[in-house]
Amino acid sequence: FVAATHDATGEQVPTRDLSELAPPARPARRWTPKRVVITPDALDHPHAHRIVERVEARGIEVERLRANRLTGVRGATERETYALAKSTMAIVVSPPSRRKLQPIAPSADWRVDLAEGCPAHCQYCYLAGSLSGPPVTRVYADLDDILGGLEPYLGQGTITSRRADRAQEGTTFEASCYTDPLALEHLTGSWTRAVEFFGQWEAPVQLRWTTKYDDVAGFVGLPHAGRTRVRFSVNCLPVSQRMEGGTSTVPDRLAGLRRLALDGYPVGLTMAPLMPLDGWREHYGHLLDLVEAAVDGVPDLDLTAELITHRFTPGSKEVLLGWYPGTRLDMDESRRTTKRGKFGSTKYVYPEDVMTEMRTWFTDELARRLPELHVLYWT
Numbered sequence: 001f002v003a004a005t006h007d008a009t010g011e012q013v014p015t016r017d018l019s020e021l022a023p024p025a026r027p028a029r030r031w032t033p034k035r036v037v038i039t040p041d042a043l044d045h046p047h048a049h050r051i052v053e054r055v056e057a058r059g060i061e062v063e064r065l066r067a068n069r070l071t072g073v074r075g076a077t078e079r080e081t082y083a084l085a086k087s088t089m090a091i092v093v094s095p096p097s098r099r100k101l102q103p104i105a106p107s108a109d110w111r112v113d114l115a116e117g118c119p120a121h122c123q124y125c126y127l128a129g130s131l132s133g134p135p136v137t138r139v140y141a142d143l144d145d146i147l148g149g150l151e152p153y154l155g156q157g158t159i160t161s162r163r164a165d166r167a168q169e170g171t172t173f174e175a176s177c178y179t180d181p182l183a184l185e186h187l188t189g190s191w192t193r194a195v196e197f198f199g200q201w202e203a204p205v206q207l208r209w210t211t212k213y214d215d216v217a218g219f220v221g222l223p224h225a226g227r228t229r230v231r232f233s234v235n236c237l238p239v240s241q242r243m244e245g246g247t248s249t250v251p252d253r254l255a256g257l258r259r260l261a262l263d264g265y266p267v268g269l270t271m272a273p274l275m276p277l278d279g280w281r282e283h284y285g286h287l288l289d290l291v292e293a294a295v296d297g298v299p300d301l302d303l304t305a306e307l308i309t310h311r312f313t314p315g316s317k318e319v320l321l322g323w324y325p326g327t328r329l330d331m332d333e334s335r336r337t338t339k340r341g342k343f344g345s346t347k348y349v350y351p352e353d354v355m356t357e358m359r360t361w362f363t364d365e366l367a368r369r370l371p372e373l374h375v376l377y378w379t
Ligand code: SF4
Pocket: 117, 118, 119, 120, 121, 122, 124, 125, 126, 127, 178, 179, 180, 212, 247
């Protein structure tokens, strides 16, 4: 599997060895929940029935709950609760609070949720401390109403209106704030429907999400009209191999990025969480080698990057240490500085000199290796 361009005679000539990015011999990574439940209210929505059909077609029984409250997801210990919840998928109606969209700078104008929760096991997971209760994956049955409710937000929002470099995106909607779309798509079909919905819209809009999975086959050939930007969350191998349990490998994610880019999707990299580990320049240099190979020879490439350094809060640290007591993730407050987050919360971030060193390196390396790439933000 080698990237190719055309020479003057029209012959294809290989340009870069993509052997690490070969389409996986194994199928894309797909989550199989141990337990799937559906609430009575969810059954009123046509999309719930589509989800049930998909789930049952995979031989998984869907348990009809008598009430809308989820039960049976708490174990005797924190670890047991985590294991039970992480292997459960609930088909529910989205909470009314989620239907009033919130701004989600710097990624997008608005956050739109099609699900909440994720089956992967990243030891730094940013959902820890953001979501309350056992980490069950809830997928929303009222998809049609959610998508139908987006129109009033058109032309509103702070990102695309204030940033000249992003104005051409139109109003942007981020659909992965509290979940990982490609981890769930085979069970829900929600994001392919969203891609088609955005593809039909006359107004300038963009649907966006980020993922650590590679299950892109269902998106290739959809009438996306270039209005969905799929970003792949990537990290250097020491982080992705040790700390991102249950996800697709980084080469597989990048092979997914290449497939979508070749199908005309705008694509992106969410490089997160960046960590100044021993030898970080070499490790991230190798990651950039893989990225370069993944986009090599893609015609009309539209590639962005979002660069996010690791941070944690007292609350997320406590939850993560409960979930992953043996973690090697560095959450030593004495090596960080504090930053005030929204609503006065405290975040622990890397000290300024470390941030500057990393930012300079990434900015220079990305510009040198991938001149067509547009960096959306660093944080
Ligand atoms: Fe959390 Fe994202 Fe990892 Fe899922 S893929 S466990 S949401 S960090």
